[in-house]
Amino acid sequence: MTTQITGMGGTFKKKKRTLISLTHGTYGHDDDAYGAMLAINAILAMGTEASLLLRDDGVYLALKGQDPNEIGQENNLRQLADLVDLGGKIFVLGPSLEPRGIERSELIDEITVIERTDLVKLLREHELFINF
Amino acid sequence: MLDGKSKSDKDKTLTIILTRGPFISDYSDIAIYTALKAKKMGYKVNLFLYLDGTWNAHVKRDKKYSNPGEWLRWCIKKGVKVAACERCSEARDLVKEDIIEGVEIGGVYRLLDMLKESDKVLTFSG
């Protein structure tokens, strides 16, 4: 996503980085997770920078070993793998883990756990915000 | 040296993403009223109906009470670009004949086109 900035000396494009924040990551509430993954992977496929922030129940999305085959759902880990292949970054909000009894070792390797204060830095680094 | 402003105020674009259906919450109302007001104030406005938000376009018939369908028709009339996610619509068996005239059914790349031109994005979701 780019916008044109015009001033003295000509024009240049300013790329807009998108942060998608996901607060639902369980198969019982999968529409939001699926919708978020579809959107972010499409953004990345277009060559635009995007990051995924998992917070609140969204952190469940990054649990290792998911197999929703018997409940007839697609495995969210595949979408996350696509995201990583496309060059996207996955952040997990640390304070959302402990109340859910989740340890870092239970999450996929390709994530970065951040603290509340890191969230401000993440917001500074992105221009558009989509919340699921 | 830049002047610090990217465009004149009224060249700015707002995109609103709505993922909730009609009546279950006031997200539809807030999203659609915001879109209408922003358009009236001179901004370019996109409204993308995503996930269950696609159901809002299915509210076609006139009713004796205020409803998202009526307001969506007003949005289209006033020049808000309204699109519904193709995949989400297909999953819900919503085809062109089922939805309000003027709502475009487009893939998620339609959303990306909207985001590309946006200065601000609002999501009514969750």
Add this chain to the structure above:
Amino acid sequence: MNDSLVPGSFGIIIARTAAASENAISSLELAQDLLAQGHQVGIFLIGDGIYLGKQGKTQAAARIANLLTKGAKVYASPEHLKASGISKERLVSGIEVVEDTYKDLVDFVMERYEKVLSC
């Protein structure tokens, strides 16, 4: 709202109650963190978010009061306030009830803050 857009400023729109979603309280926490790191912050309470602004011994009220003392602006939608039955006098002191919900919301989003998040 008359101030023009401030670089590095954040506007946060909250449309849910604290019980409906952790996101409501965590948005207030985020606002506090942004302020602590030197950013200007505004909060717009609309829809069910209006209930966060009610005075009382709640985490939301305490955080909003704290935000206001630290220089954040907190706005409330008049029509949702009226619908809720909460009088203006029962809002946390310092919350500004805007004149026109959607006009002021659009102004908040498009002109007042450099970056805007909605929850």
